[in-house]
Amino acid sequence: MTETSIVDIKFFRGAGIKLIVLETSRLILRHAVLTDVEFILDLLNTPGFIANIGDRGVRDLCHAQTYLLDGPISSYQQHGFGLYVVELKSSGESIGLSGLVKRPVLDSPDLGYAFLPAFWGKGYAVESAQAVVRHSRDLSISRLLGVVSPGNTASISVLEKVGMAFASTMVWEEDNSEVLLYRLT
Secondary structure, X not given: OOHHHXXXXXXXXXXXXXXXXXXXXXXXXXXXXXXXXXXXXXXXXXXXXXXXXXXXXXXXXXXXXHHHHHHHHHHHHHHOOOEEEEEEOOOOOEEEEEEEEOOOOOOOOEEEEEEOHHHOOXXXXXXXXXXXXXXXXXXXXXXXXXXXXXXXXXXXXXXXXXXXXXXXXXXXXXXXXXXXXXXXX
């Protein structure tokens, strides 16, 4: 198989129908697809994302496509879950990501979320995170974690509002920074 055919298969794999996974009163959480590249490029380059989650080096649409293929889309296939695109029910506008992430450095999936700054402070992170926590139970995930930077008080508040409690600190291997580990109680 040539390199081109691998890319073609990967492109086809991620270009499918927008599969809705969860709904709340105001939000739809769905699988990410390759047509989300512009949204992903915007989200991953917001100052809040870079400061609190990390710089993923996504600087153009090609890198955004690679991020989607190697991240959320691959996770759906490997684990049966991943980060979902969060859309407003009222308009269909993509406003953030929320879902479950299985990281090699953690023994259980963690709850992840990020929103465009225009949608902060409106309760969308808590609303989507609550839906994801319920979804984790439906998937028979017995232990759910949350990872957060110590100074990210808004994210800490989200984790606490969905029933998580501080468990420990750990050194994040990506950048040797200290992070807080939360567990669902």
